[in-house]
Amino acid sequence: MSEIGEGLAEIGQGTLAAQAIEPHAAGSxxxxxxxxxxxxxxxxxxxxxxxxxxxxxxxxxxxxxxxxDLLHGVFHFEGKIWRTLPLLAWRPGKLTREYIDGRRARYISPIALFLFFVFLMFAVFHATESHEEHGGEGNLIGVGQSAQSLEAELSKLEAQRSTAVAKGEATAALDDLIEKRTETLAALQELKAENIAVSLPTGDGQGMHSDIPQIDKALGKYKANPELAAYKLQTYAYKYSWVLVPISVPFLWLLFPFSRRFHLYDHTVFVTYSLCFMTLLVIVTMLAGAGGVAWVGGVLFFVPPFHMYRQLRETYALSRFGAIWRTWLLVWFSASALLIFFILIMAQTSG
Structure with missing residues (x-):
């Protein structure tokens, strides 16, 4: 219940912050x-x-x-959210173009909506993470065990089995456990032979390495204190989520270089509404996972390119071909923007 309470508190906090940006949403x-x-x-x-x-x-x-006023802001946003969300989901290009052209009274501004969804996303994360933190007895190994720790455990299990055999005790349970540990160890050794670095959330941190100094430094901090590092990672991602907007805008500008029709303001509105939708997808995926229907996340994985295509075509009045090749580039640009954001966050956590 504490996780749900914290989540509701963050929703309220996010709404108040959004109201500060969307002032007309709080009037009587x-x-x-x-x-x-x-x-x-x-x-x-x-x-x-x-x-x-x-x-x-x-x-x-x-x-x-x-x-x-507080409840009205949380659940209604002056009714604007019920006019904004359907367009955001199905006709994002129309929503973006309407806002750019100045027809804004009916809709929530992109930055207010993005801020609210970010608060909501982290509130849902904290409310649902307890369902995913604890693994069941069926896990083959504890989270974070390395090949070295597995070898040590196998040695102990073999010793226990030898003792049980000497005493004439049954060894079926030990045999089954040894078999599982041996299979897992073989898989880890195969990965090592193929030069694939194995990064585990806890443990001795072996194999945690990259070619980016900032990330390596952050991984070192993570190795020293995994719980603190994970907390800092969430905190900084939460605080600096807005940085995704200025990171992404230059990439979108590259799709229309030196255009006199479209300006940086247009691209900023586009990017922010797009991030709103992607954040909403993450929220739905987390809720689906907590509800035991994780396959929904797999289906939603294919939604972003389609959404980008629809938003590009109607926002910028593009032909089908023009929207398709720009969508293909935008998918790659989005991955690059996320990588840059990740590096910035990791650099912050290493401070």
């Missing part, structure tokens, strides 16, 4: 106009909202109204 909107002048800027009021600063004409001053 009930039509009360008891004040004759705006309480924020002093402008004479005409209607339910100040025409100068946009603040609601009537300010709620009760505890019930405060929690009503």
């Amino acid at each position: 909107g009930d039509g009360h106009t008891h004040e004759s002048a705006c309480l924020n800027c002093g402008t004479p009021l005409i209607g339910a909202h100040c025409h100068a600063c946009g603040q609601a004409a009537h300010a709620h001053r009760s505890l019930g109204a405060f929690f009503h």
